[in-house]
Amino acid sequence: MTDSGLIADTAALKSWRRLAVITICAVYFLILVGASVRASGAGMGCPDWPTCFGSWIPPTSEAQLPANYQEIYADRGYAETRFNPVKTWTEYVNRLVGVTIGLLILTTALKSLGLRQHDRWISIASVAALLMVIYQGWLGSRVVASNLQPGMITLHMLMALAIVGVLLFALARSRRGIMAGKSIAGLNSHFQPLLYAVIIMTILQITMGTQVREMVDYLNHTEGAERSAWVSALPWVFYVHRSFSAVVLIANAWLVWMLFRSLGLQHSLTRLAIGLLVVVGLAVLSGATLGHLGMPALVQPTHLLSASLIFGLQFLLWMDYRHAKQA
Structure with a gap:
């Protein structure tokens, strides 16, 4: 072959x-x-x-x-x-x-x-x-x-x-053979540009999160800087990062809704997007916990892992969509 x-x-x-x-x-x-x-x-x-x-x-x-x-x-x-x-x-x-x-x-x-x-x-x-x-x-x-x-x-x-x-x-x-059997003939024509927009949003969000993470590292190694004081010492990018999470959540929810309406709940792309939305929700929840509860150390790994999972799930969703489209 x-x-x-x-x-x-x-x-x-x-x-x-x-x-x-x-x-x-x-x-x-x-x-x-x-x-x-x-x-x-x-x-x-x-x-x-x-x-x-x-x-x-x-x-x-x-x-x-x-x-x-x-x-x-x-x-x-x-x-x-x-x-x-x-x-x-x-x-x-x-x-x-x-x-x-x-x-x-x-x-x-x-x-x-x-x-x-x-x-x-x-x-x-x-x-x-x-x-x-x-x-x-x-x-x-x-x-x-x-x-x-x-x-x-x-x-x-x-x-x-x-x-x-x-x-x-x-x-x-x-998975190309699997996706070949998953028709996307009824998929909304706006799905592809929305998917690309959501991926770009995620890249921007992760980039800002990386900057916040490096500032947190700096504060962690600064003598006298307590965890409870970290949030107030963070630069403007932290507040943009925090607010932009709501935009990312809404965009992913819209993606799921579009797939559900076009392809139904049983389609692989819909289920993958639902899993993605759950992880985005976890990232937003853990981020809010970090911002409002003084950066608890136990929550930081959860936030980083969820951000990493978002990247992976969006990439897989994009690849599966391309293979289903080419079939």
């Missing part, structure tokens, strides 16, 4: 698709764990990389470290290093999850090679995701070396989203 043709839903394709879904869910779990590390201030729980306090398995108490360990790390540029078992093991678990996901993506890439005769783009995207994960591992070492410089942390996060995007692209390609 040529690359331009639709892929038959073979057993090999179904097996690869299941693995891809597991891998994508695992990457999102890593985003949640990474956000928890960042919110709890455990990012430097391991001041070296790839080891942690010089060992592959970190210590459980300060007594297991050399008496002069603070001087050792001060000479390396980490003057404020102080062993904290909770933060150390939080960061260590984050690294273990990252390694596990690396192995999952390696397996996904190897398994995709058997599909290259059906659709070479599945294999290309899967291998690209593997190369990006290798780069992400190196980037993680640079984050530690930079002593959690905000710009490096943001780049690390954006790279994780890029990996999700590439994996979702491969997953959507594997």
Whole structure:
């Protein structure tokens, strides 16, 4: 079958698709764990990389470290290093999850090679995701070396989203045969421009959220800045970001309504859009909690995860729509 043709839903394709879904869910779990590390201030729980306090398995108490360990790390540029078992093991678990996901993506890439005769783009995207994960591992070492410089942390996060995007692209390609059987003949002609508008809104919203996140990091490392005072210290972009969330929510609700009226509740695009709307609602709710309750640390990972899920679901919705339209 040529690359331009639709892929038959073979057993090999179904097996690869299941693995891809597991891998994508695992990457999102890593985003949640990474956000928890960042919110709890455990990012430097391991001041070296790839080891942690010089060992592959970190210590459980300060007594297991050399008496002069603070001087050792001060000479390396980490003057404020102080062993904290909770933060150390939080960061260590984050690294273990990252390694596990690396192995999952390696397996996904190897398994995709058997599909290259059906659709070479599945294999290309899967291998690209593997190369990006290798780069992400190196980037993680640079984050530690930079002593959690905000710009490096943001780049690390954006790279994780890029990996999700590439994996979702491969997953959507594997669903072309499924979407070919989903007619969109009755879809409202305004759906496509609205979908593009919603995606642009999301990109703007995530961009503003990234700026707010970096300012929060700055306040977190500013001596004397308490969480309850963070909101009042944030710049104007925070208030635009907060208000614009209502526009994003309404736009996504309109998208769902358009799909429901045109295609019905049983259509894959409608159900995917409903899931998207639920996640947008979670993002708005968690954002409002952060803004009105003094930036509670437990809510920050939820807000970041929901924003990441919005990006992924919108991308998948766009890809599925394109494949259904081309069928």
